[in-house]
Amino acid sequence: MDGEAHKGTVSWEDGTLAPVDHLRSERADSPTPGLVEGTEPGAGQKSAMFVHAQSFEDLTAEAEDEVRREAELDKSGECAEGLKVLVGEKTIEEQHNNDITSESRTKEEDVTGEAWRSHRKHVFVLSEAGKPIYTRYGTEEALSSTTGVMMALVSFVEAEKNIIRSIHADGCKVVFLSKSPLVLVGVSRTCQSDKELLRELQYIYYQIVSLLTLTQLNHIFQHKQNYDLRRLLAGSEYLTDNLLHRLDRDPGLLLSAVTCLPLASSARDMVSSGLQAAKSKNLVFSILLAGDRLVTLVRKKDQFLHHIDLHLVFNLVGSSSSFREGEGWTPICLPKFNTAGFFHAHISYLEPASELCLILVSTDREDFFNMSDCKRRFLERLSKRSAYQALKEALKCPSYSVAQVGIPELRHFLYKSKSSGLYTSPEFPEVYQSDKEQERLMGLYQDLHSSLHHPSRPLRSFYRCSETENLLAWVTSGFELYLCFSPLGTKALAVSAVNKLLKWIRKEEDRLFILSPLTY
Amino acid sequence: MTSRLSLPVTMSAMRVDAKVVMLGKESVGKTSLVERYVHHRFLVGPYQNTIGAAFVAKPIQVGEKVITLGIWDTAGSERYEAMSRIYYRGARAAIVCYDLTDSSSFQRARFWVKELQNCEEHCKIYLCGTKSDLIGGDRSLRQIDYHDTQDFADEIGALHFETSSKTGNNVDELFQRVAEDYNSTALQYMTAEETGVDLGQKKDSYFYSCCHNN
Numbered sequence: 001m002d003g004e005a006h007k008g009t010v011s012w013e014d015g016t017l018a019p020v021d022h023l024r025s026e027r028a029d030s031p032t033p034g035l036v037e038g039t040e041p042g043a044g045q046k047s048a049m050f051v052h053a054q055s056f057e058d059l060t061a062e063a064e065d066e067v068r069r070e071a072e073l074d075k076s077g078e079c080a081e082g083l084k085v086l087v088g089e090k091t092i093e094e095q096h097n098n099d100i101t102s103e104s105r106t107k108e109e110d111v112t113g114e115a116w117r118s119h120r121k122h123v124f125v126l127s128e129a130g131k132p133i134y135t136r137y138g139t140e141e142a143l144s145s146t147t148g149v150m151m152a153l154v155s156f157v158e159a160e161k162n163i164i165r166s167i168h169a170d171g172c173k174v175v176f177l178s179k180s181p182l183v184l185v186g187v188s189r190t191c192q193s194d195k196e197l198l199r200e201l202q203y204i205y206y207q208i209v210s211l212l213t214l215t216q217l218n219h220i221f222q223h224k225q226n227y228d229l230r231r232l233l234a235g236s237e238y239l240t241d242n243l244l245h246r247l248d249r250d251p252g253l254l255l256s257a258v259t260c261l262p263l264a265s266s267a268r269d270m271v272s273s274g275l276q277a278a279k280s281k282n283l284v285f286s287i288l289l290a291g292d293r294l295v296t297l298v299r300k301k302d303q304f305l306h307h308i309d310l311h312l313v314f315n316l317v318g319s320s321s322s323f324r325e326g327e328g329w330t331p332i333c334l335p336k337f338n339t340a341g342f343f344h345a346h347i348s349y350l351e352p353a354s355e356l357c358l359i360l361v362s363t364d365r366e367d368f369f370n371m372s373d374c375k376r377r378f379l380e381r382l383s384k385r386s387a388y389q390a391l392k393e394a395l396k397c398p399s400y401s402v403a404q405v406g407i408p409e410l411r412h413f414l415y416k417s418k419s420s421g422l423y424t425s426p427e428f429p430e431v432y433q434s435d436k437e438q439e440r441l442m443g444l445y446q447d448l449h450s451s452l453h454h455p456s457r458p459l460r461s462f463y464r465c466s467e468t469e470n471l472l473a474w475v476t477s478g479f480e481l482y483l484c485f486s487p488l489g490t491k492a493l494a495v496s497a498v499n500k501l502l503k504w505i506r507k508e509e510d511r512l513f514i515l516s517p518l519t520y
Numbered sequence: 521m522t523s524r525l526s527l528p529v530t531m532s533a534m535r536v537d538a539k540v541v542m543l544g545k546e547s548v549g550k551t552s553l554v555e556r557y558v559h560h561r562f563l564v565g566p567y568q569n570t571i572g573a574a575f576v577a578k579p580i581q582v583g584e585k586v587i588t589l590g591i592w593d594t595a596g597s598e599r600y601e602a603m604s605r606i607y608y609r610g611a612r613a614a615i616v617c618y619d620l621t622d623s624s625s626f627q628r629a630r631f632w633v634k635e636l637q638n639c640e641e642h643c644k645i646y647l648c649g650t651k652s653d654l655i656g657g658d659r660s661l662r663q664i665d666y667h668d669t670q671d672f673a674d675e676i677g678a679l680h681f682e683t684s685s686k687t688g689n690n691v692d693e694l695f696q697r698v699a700e701d702y703n704s705t706a707l708q709y710m711t712a713e714e715t716g717v718d719l720g721q722k723k724d725s726y727f728y729s730c731c732h733n734n
Contacts, residue, residue, distance in 0.1 A: 211599065231598055232597075232598055232599045233599070234597055235546055235569035235595075235597045235599075236569075236597075236599070320568060320571055322551065322569070322570045322571055322574060325551060325555060325570075325574045325593065326558075326574040326576030326593065327574065328571060328572055329572050329573050330571045330572020331600070365603065365606055368575065
């Protein structure tokens with residue numbers, strides 16, 4: 001288990017993901033789903049909606065670049081002492097499933113207790129001075145000696161001109177992400193790869209940057225190295241808690257993609273053009289959400305919203321009821337867009353009890369009333385059209401049943417169109433109704449994802465049988481597909497199902513995806 | 521620079537009569553106060569801090585007239601402090617809240633009073649002690665003396681209320697008073713404002729935006 005070799009970035013995937021124009025015309029005629037980027041079901045027709053240079057790889061590449069020149073330091077023997085402080089003296093026997101249920105934040109938890117140690121995944125954020133900034137479980141104050149040890153490990157290795165990346169021991173992984181002026185540490189008992197864990201830490205890092213901007217972070221720590229950042233982050237812990245919860249459960253974060261509210265394209269186009277018309281000088285993005293699903297997104301020409309930034313917006317809106325009170329107006333940094341400055345977001349629900357939330361992102365902090373006026377104009381126009389009724393109808397069934405696909409053995413799937421950065425997935429079937437079962441299935445998908453995107457031995461496809469389900473994963477340059485079948489199915493059946501499913505998605509793509517994203 | 525010059529204009533371009541800003545330490549109950557006044561409800565459940573600020577417009581009857589209050593409910597978190605100026609700039613009234621059971625929140629209230637006195641001399645200040653239902657149940661919980669606060673209010677020319685968003689006690693009275701005070705002074709300010717922004721006078725406008733932005 002110890003000493004898994006990492007050889008830095010292996011460019012096994014074609015870097016150029018720009019939609020290929022000549023292929024797109026072919027797509028329209030051919031009923032067979034294309035396997036090539038830009039022709040797969042769900043691919044955008046005009047320009048891509050998100051920045052998606054390398055989606056998943058994009059997230060981790062950054063961290064790997066920093067480390068590439070350094071050899072990985074695996075100090076399983078030497079560090080075992082330090083590790084014990086972090087994870088407890090003994091391996092706690094596979095308790096994975098027992099503590100999933102206690103997902104809620106238990107701040108009062110005793111950090112010296114066995115229960116605290118046995119959490120599946122810990123996340124710590126600390127300053128370079130070793131001060132605790134965030135912990136997923138327990139209180140930060142009680143952890144200053146632990147974070148001190150963590151920082152000592154980081155510094156010790158750095159002194160040798162190396163960078164510590166991970167420690168593997170006792171069925172436990174400790175992953176380090178150094179993003180000056182912060183250090184993030186993940187301690188996991190799951191079977192996720194280092195790369196996956198690193199990706200999650202990266203998300204947490206971006207969450208913090210989105211609240212403060214990197215410029216402000218740097219400024220603070222340049223002036224006062226031992227500043228207690230919790231002062232500035234006060235009241236935002238639940239955003240980070242929630243994001244961690246999403247990382248365990250939301251396929252969008254796993255796939256680096258966003259899902260849409262299924263909606264007839266005519267209705268969606270009407271909503272989009274309404275947003276397009278309600279423009280304003282400093283307005284950069286108009287985003288309409290239905291819960292965790294995207295209804296539409298209109299953007300300024302040449303400005304792209306990265307899926308990570310979009311997920312941070314989803315997390316902000318989804319975590320807080322405060323936007324139901326009135327019209328929200330908040331500074332927000334979109335770190336994948338620019339880590340240096342704030343955008344200002346006007347956040348409001350279309351109607352008091354509605355699920356529809358409109359987010360208008362402006363560059364000007366004094367733009368509140370302009371944005372408020374944009375919303376008013378959009379709503380006025382929309383409420384006169386039948387599309388609004390169609391949209392409200394669509395909200396009643398925000399998902400679809402896998403039975404619609406017509407493959408009896410198929411239980412569930414995730415399908416991501418790489419060029420549009422959008423994915424689709426049916427609701428969980430009967431067998432996966434409980435939270436525990438849903439998280440277990442997500443865990444299986446995560447495993448498959450890890451295998452497909454393994455840093456040194458990536459796979460194109462993967463079929464796996466177990467007592468409870470059979471799984472098939474397939475990645476092409478155009479899409480990523482994860483399927484879950486009943487355990488009674490065969491491999492041949494699974495393979496033939498793929499074609500059938502792709503045809504179904506192609507048939508339904510107008511409804512499931514946003515094919516023609518708009519700009520102002 | 522050009523965008524800065526137009527700032528004060530855009531921020532007040534809404535059809536509200538009086539801008540009212542809620543200020544105070546986090547978790548003193550600013551949002552609950554607005555929630556009670558505007559929606560006549562008190563939400564129980566885990567505390568959720570406000571993100572950025574929330575705006576709500578509320579019409580209120582004053583004598584024969586209807587006056588629309590534009591209420592800015594700001595976040596108490598230190599993180600947004602730099603941003604707070606845009607919310608209180610040009611405000612006619614500031615409701616500075618403190619928690620009657622938390623003496624540190626009064627220190628924060630003093631900070632806001634000073635800030636307003638320095639930057640917004642035309643803004644009328646209303647000191648508001650929140651959570652009065654708690655001390656109704658147990659007097660020993662009170663950490664802020666009523667008379668001390670009254671003296672402080674007199675000293676700074678502010679009005680003083682103690683409210684409970686849970687029971688609704690004194691909440692309507694507070695906002696009614698804000699609207700009435702605005703109504704009685706509205707005329708004299710209106711004439712003053714019309715000559716307020718002159719883009720021709722570059723120097724003055726620049727000075728204005730500097731003072732109020734930073």
